[in-house]
Amino acid sequence: MDCLRLPRRKTTAAIRALSLPWTSGAVVVSADEGIPLNWKLDAKFALWSLALACALALSSVSSPAQTKSEAPPNSHPVQRGDGWECDRGYSRSASACVEIEIPANAYLRNWGNGWKCKRGFRLELNRCTAVTVPAYGYLDELSSDGWDCERGYRKSGSRCVEVEVPVNAHATFTRHGPGWACNRGYRESDGSCAEVIVPAHAYPDFATYGPGWMCKRGYRQEGEACRVVQVPPHAFLTSEGDKWKCERGYRKQESSCSKIKLPDNAHLDYSGNDWECDKGYESMGKRCRLARPGT
Secondary structure (H helix, E strand, O other), rough: OOOOOOOOHOOOOOEEEOOOOOOOOOOOOOOOOEEEOOOOHHHHHHHHHHHHHHHHHHHOOOOOOOOOOOOOOEEEEEOOOOOEEOOOOOOOOOOEEEEOOOOOEEEEEEOOEEEOOOOOOOOOOEEEOOOOOOOOOOEOOOOOOEEEEEEOEEEEEEEEEEEOOOOOOEEEOOOOOOEEEEOOEEEOOOOOOEEEOOOEEEEEEEEOOOOOOOEOOEEEEOOOOOEEOOOOEEEOOOOOOOOOEEEEEEEOOOOOOEEOOOOOOOOOOOOOOEEEEEOOOOEEOOOOEEEEOOO
C-alpha cells in the first residue's frame, strides 16, 4: 500500500490509532516501522480497515483544500455566507463588476447600484433633461410633467392659468373640482357663493352637504326652521338631541309613554321598553306559562 510509505514529514501523526467497533485493540500505523497490526478479527475486516486508514491519511495530508472562486476587481465579500458583491458604483455583469455610467445631471442612488436624475430634471430616453416650469408653477416630482401649478392656478397645456374665484370664496389646492370653495357661512349655488341664512334655534354647519346649519339640541328641523321637541313625561332626549325615548319600564304609545305591566314570571328585556318571560317559562299572549318539556 503506497499510502503507508509517504515521507515522514507528511505522515507524522496522520493516523496514530484507529479504534474500530469490531476490534478489541487498535490498528497502529507507523511511517518508520511499517505496519504492525494487532488484529483480533478476520483478515477481511483487517484489510477493509487498513484501506480506510489510508484514505483518511491521504485526504487529510495530500489533498489540497478546495479554494473559493476568486472575487473580481471592484468587489468585496458578502457579509453573510460565501460569495461576493460589487462595490458601490458598480453593477454585476456575469462574473465581473462593471462601472455604472451616470449621465449628466444625475447622481448615484443611496444603495449604489443605480442612478437618479437630480431635482429639476426628469428621465427621458435614459437621459436627464431639464424640467421647464412655467410662470406660477413649481417643481413636483409626483407630477407626470415634473411640475404643477400654485394655488389659484390650474394646468392648461404647458401653462398655468388663473382660476376665476367668485365673491365670498377662496382658491383651493386640489387638482379636482372648480379650484375654489365658498368661505365659511356661504354655500355654492350655480357657480357662486350664497350666504347661509341660519334660522332661530340653529347654528352654522360647515359641512359640504346639507343646508349649512343644524338645529340646537331639543329642536328638530322642519323645512327651513327648527321646531322644539315635545318630550312627554317619563321620556328623555336621545343622544342626537332631536328625538325622545321612553324611560326604562315605559313603552312608547304615539306621543306619550305608558307604564309597562309585567305579568307573573316575567321581567323587562334588554331595551327596558318591553318584557320577556323568565327562564323556564314561555310567552302566551300577555302572560307567561310554564314551558313544556322539549320546547
